[in-house]
Amino acid sequence: MTTPDPNRVPQFDLSRFSLEGKVAIVTGGSDGIGRGIAHTYADVGAKVVIAARRQEKIDAVLAELAAKGADAIGVSTDVTDEASVGAMVQAALARYGQVDILVNVVGGSQGPTFKRGPLLEITKHDFMEAFNINVASAFVCCQAVVPQMLERGGGVVLNMASIGAREYRPPETGMSVYNMTKASIMHLTRSMAKEWAPTVRVNAINAGHVITPRRAATEKPERRERSLGEILVGRFGEPEDIGAAAVYLASDAGSFINGSFLDIHGGN
Amino acid sequence: MGSGPFDLSGRVALVTGASSGIGLGIALALARGGADVALAARRPEPLAAAAAQVEAVGVRALAVEADVLDAQSVERMVAQVLTWAGRIDILVNNVGGSQGPSFKRGALAELTGADVDGAFAYNVRSVFEVSRAVAPHMREAGRGVILNIGSTGARDVRKPAAPYSVYDAAKAAVISLSRSMAFEWGPQVRVNTLVPGATLTDRLRARGPEALEAYAKTLVLQRFATPEDIGAAAVYLASDAALSVTAATIDINGGE
Numbered sequence: 001m002t003t004p005d006p007n008r009v010p011q012f013d014l015s016r017f018s019l020e021g022k023v024a025i026v027t028g029g030s031d032g033i034g035r036g037i038a039h040t041y042a043d044v045g046a047k048v049v050i051a052a053r054r055q056e057k058i059d060a061v062l063a064e065l066a067a068k069g070a071d072a073i074g075v076s077t078d079v080t081d082e083a084s085v086g087a088m089v090q091a092a093l094a095r096y097g098q099v100d101i102l103v104n105v106v107g108g109s110q111g112p113t114f115k116r117g118p119l120l121e122i123t124k125h126d127f128m129e130a131f132n133i134n135v136a137s138a139f140v141c142c143q144a145v146v147p148q149m150l151e152r153g154g155g156v157v158l159n160m161a162s163i164g165a166r167e168y169r170p171p172e173t174g175m176s177v178y179n180m181t182k183a184s185i186m187h188l189t190r191s192m193a194k195e196w197a198p199t200v201r202v203n204a205i206n207a208g209h210v211i212t213p214r215r216a217a218t219e220k221p222e223r224r225e226r227s228l229g230e231i232l233v234g235r236f237g238e239p240e241d242i243g244a245a246a247v248y249l250a251s252d253a254g255s256f257i258n259g260s261f262l263d264i265h266g267g268n
Numbered sequence: 269m270g271s272g273p274f275d276l277s278g279r280v281a282l283v284t285g286a287s288s289g290i291g292l293g294i295a296l297a298l299a300r301g302g303a304d305v306a307l308a309a310r311r312p313e314p315l316a317a318a319a320a321q322v323e324a325v326g327v328r329a330l331a332v333e334a335d336v337l338d339a340q341s342v343e344r345m346v347a348q349v350l351t352w353a354g355r356i357d358i359l360v361n362n363v364g365g366s367q368g369p370s371f372k373r374g375a376l377a378e379l380t381g382a383d384v385d386g387a388f389a390y391n392v393r394s395v396f397e398v399s400r401a402v403a404p405h406m407r408e409a410g411r412g413v414i415l416n417i418g419s420t421g422a423r424d425v426r427k428p429a430a431p432y433s434v435y436d437a438a439k440a441a442v443i444s445l446s447r448s449m450a451f452e453w454g455p456q457v458r459v460n461t462l463v464p465g466a467t468l469t470d471r472l473r474a475r476g477p478e479a480l481e482a483y484a485k486t487l488v489l490q491r492f493a494t495p496e497d498i499g500a501a502a503v504y505l506a507s508d509a510a511l512s513v514t515a516a517t518i519d520i521n522g523g524e
């Protein structure tokens with residue numbers, strides 16, 4: 001054993017995990033995983049721009065963030081629409097002067113404009129709309145944000161993939177198109193990581209079963225029970241689990257992680 | 269020192285191969301996160317120096333001379349750490365390498381069966397010996413984290429490189445073994461694999477500044493990983509921030 005120096009000064013230092021002073025756009029930040037990331041980011045010092053569709057949900061999260069003293073704004077945005085995204089990014093730049101982090105959370109297996117289901121029961125419209133919401137949205141947001149990051153000399157993009165796109169997960173009827181879009185996100189992440197290196201790092205998170213309000217409202221109890229049985233740690237993921245990973249990947253602590261996929265599935 | 273999700277205050281870590289390079293980087297990062305660290309290695313002098321560096325951070329450090337290929341030595345090591353700290357929350361199996369005193373690396377046609385046995389013992393059996401000695405204590409305590417080290421060549425993102433073929437095969441075995449350990453010992457014990465890209469250690473520095481600079485220019489991020497970068501990944505995975513991360517393989521390769 002070494003002899004302790006009685007006069008030593010502790011050098012504990014987790015500052016590499018800080019996002020102090022960073023500006024982060026979180027799409028889909030008004031709900032579920034996006035809201036979890038917005039909160040976690042605010043907790044480690046980031047200024048947060050919430051880009052989501054419904055103003056009343058944005059306002060609710062902004063009120064939560066304000067209550068903890070966070071600096072945040074929200075912009076009602078259609079992330080599949082270039083003009084709408086452009087206006088959102090302009091609002092972010094007008095308020096904060098820079099965007100350091102873009103987290104593309106918007107996505108889903110079904111929505112107001114498209115349904116999921118067995119491949120012979122969905123339409124081409126469902127197929128294309130899933131691609132629009134899950135893949136084109138990330139592309140559009142990156143196109144609006146990344147040039148500014150390249151010009152300023154740094155930035156981080158995080159995309160949301162899914163464990164459903166991983167080879168160790170068997171295909172699930174009804175989730176086929178969603179999982180295909182998330183496989184697309186994985187490859188798109190690697191392409192972005194290569195094209196924008198070394199200035200902008202791009203990574204994806206493959207989340208497992210996370211209980212979001214939307215999922216709680218729409219999922220059948222049998223499927224939920226089955227999902228829980230698949231998780232080694234015996235509990236569903238929390239939005240905060242994804243938030244903590246998003247902090248690590250966006251912070252200096254994750255500065256050599258690029259073009260990578262981080263699985264957060266509790267053992268699956 | 270905050271109490272954030274990455275905080276390791278009060279945790280006890282055991283890092284093998286901790287005298288230098290990535291092992292020391294991980295030991296120092298865990299210490300800066302607040303963990304007490306037991307450092308294990310074979311040679312006493314560099315080990316003592318490494319332990320002094322860790323202690324200078326302000327945590328408790330223990331230097332343990334151990335041969336991770338010798339089951340009895342491993343048992344003694346684990347007993348020593350438990351006597352010292354009462355428990356082990358974090359185990360980092362960092363021992364490993366593409367060549368050693370008893371085996372060489374090279375093109376497949378140039379290697380012998382003994383080289384293959386040597387590489388698998390050093391990289392795979394070492395993980396098995398230490399993990400099976402530590403995991404029961406973690407399971408009994410109700411929590412624990414094991415981190416193993418893979419190699420980029422063991423991932424399908426990289427083309428095979430001749431002298432590393434057996435080393436990469438052994439590291440592919442480590443990745444697979446990690447997932448098995450995660451499922452056999454979970455949910456109490458989380459097990460993940462870190463896969464570092466080219467990391468700036470003394471071994472890499474030995475190539476000389478000009479060769480290093482030329483090499484760095486070929487990399488996507490135009491720089492090497494530092495032992496601190498790998499250490500930061502270990503802090504994340506060992507902390508409560510990663511309570512939902514197990515049976516996962518994390519690439520820290522700069523996008524190669």
